Amino acid sequence: MTEIPNINLNNGVHIPQLGFGTFQIKPADTVEAVQRAFDAGYRHIDTAQMYGNEKEVGQAIAQSALDPTDVFVTTKLNNNKHSRDDALASFDTSLKDLGLERVDLFLIHWPLPAVGNFVDTWRAMEEIYQSGRARSIGVSNFQAHHIGRLLAETTIPPAVNQIELHPYLVQSELHAYNDEHGIATQAWSPIAKGLVLDDPTIVTVALAHNKSAAQVVLRWQIQLGNIVFPKSATPARIQENTAIFDFELDDSEMSMISSLDRGQRTGPDPDTFNYVP
Numbered sequence: 469m470t471e472i473p474n475i476n477l478n479n480g481v482h483i484p485q486l487g488f489g490t491f492q493i494k495p496a497d498t499v500e501a502v503q504r505a506f507d508a509g510y511r512h513i514d515t516a517q518m519y520g521n522e523k524e525v526g527q528a529i530a531q532s533a534l535d536p537t538d539v540f541v542t543t544k545l546n547n548n549k550h551s552r553d554d555a556l557a558s559f560d561t562s563l564k565d566l567g568l569e570r571v572d573l574f575l576i577h578w579p580l581p582a583v584g585n586f587v588d589t590w591r592a593m594e595e596i597y598q599s600g601r602a603r604s605i606g607v608s609n610f611q612a613h614h615i616g617r618l619l620a621e622t623t624i625p626p627a628v629n630q631i632e633l634h635p636y637l638v639q640s641e642l643h644a645y646n647d648e649h650g651i652a653t654q655a656w657s658p659i660a661k662g663l664v665l666d667d668p669t670i671v672t673v674a675l676a677h678n679k680s681a682a683q684v685v686l687r688w689q690i691q692l693g694n695i696v697f698p699k700s701a702t703p704a705r706i707q708e709n710t711a712i713f714d715f716e717l718d719d720s721e722m723s724m725i726s727s728l729d730r731g732q733r734t735g736p737d738p739d740t741f742n743y744v745p
């Protein structure tokens with residue numbers, strides 16, 4: 469079984485650096501996919517209220533032979549739950565659906581600048597953290613100026629910032645800002661939903677290591693210090709994406725991949741995304 473390293477969050481909680489993403493895994497397929505991930509050695513699952521599969525993630529944990537405390541579970545507050553009361557109530561529903569007494573990490577999914585209340589939402593997250601039912605709290609899709617407001621106006625700094633990050637969107641400045649403030653960077657869409665896998669530079673590095681393009685990109689993420697959770701519903705790929713701890717990219721390969729940056733998002737821009745279901 470693959471040995472997955474941990475990252476130490478700013479409140480002392482340890483998170484496995486490689487996890488399993490569940491966006492767009494249909495509820496009917498989720499139990500099997502998460503079970504396969506456990507069999508492959510993953511002990512960190514990333515879900516969200518928005519994904520509609522928390523119940524099935526919970527079922528997979530319950531049906532496994534694992535102690536639930538050995539699985540690191542992240543979920544995220546949906547965009548229509550930003551008010552304090554909705555945040556608290558929806559968190560209770562997440563725990564119930566997941567069948568857990570606490571989660572390891574609870575995130576505000578999007579800042580929703582036009583909605584304009586993410587600082588108050590963060591105060592609700594602080595209440596949840598202080599209740600002990602989320603071992604850590606963080607944000608997702610926050611720009612530096614959003615985080616700056618949390619640091620200035622609230623008490624608990626986010627443990628993580630989960631952002632879109634891959635070779636075509638390297639996010640060096642935001643990454644440096646997170647580092648400077650003790651906030652771990654989580655890279656969502658770590659292989660850009662497959663978009664970067666045909667890139668000639670990545671293919672060349674992959675051939676040199678006898679690895680797949682996806683493994684090389686995930687290895688680049690790990691060496692940058694990012695926490696990643698590639699999604700796959702394909703059994704062979706679930707396994708393949710764990711085999712990234714038996715080789716190393718040198719400085720020149722790391723730079724070649726980082727230099728592919730072209731500021732290209734595959735998802736929404738957090739400064740303009742204000743979708744509320």
Ligand SMILES: NC(=O)C1=CN([C@@H]2O[C@H](COP(=O)(O)OP(=O)(O)OC[C@H]3O[C@@H](n4cnc5c(N)ncnc54)[C@H](OP(=O)(O)O)[C@@H]3O)[C@@H](O)[C@H]2O)C=CC1
Nearest residue numbers: 489490491514656657658659660661682698699700701702
């Ligand atoms: N906070 C946020 O706003 C967001 C968070 N996320 C989180 O990040 C996770 C990962 O991001 P996601 O958008 O899913 O994108 P990924 O970068 O993980 O790419 C997933 C896609 O790549 C394919 N794939 C996976 N592994 C391989 C491989 N080894 N070789 C070739 N193709 C492969 C999958 O296909 P297949 O399944 O068919 O194998 C799927 O189509 C999500 O599942 C979610 O947990 C994602 C988006 C936004």
Ligand SMILES: O=C(O)C(=O)[C@@H](O)[C@H](O)C(=O)CO
Nearest residue numbers: 491492516518577578735736
């Ligand atoms: O997957 C997520 O976590 C997301 O937030 C995305 O689905 C995002 O909302 C999106 O891509 C909307 O088009």
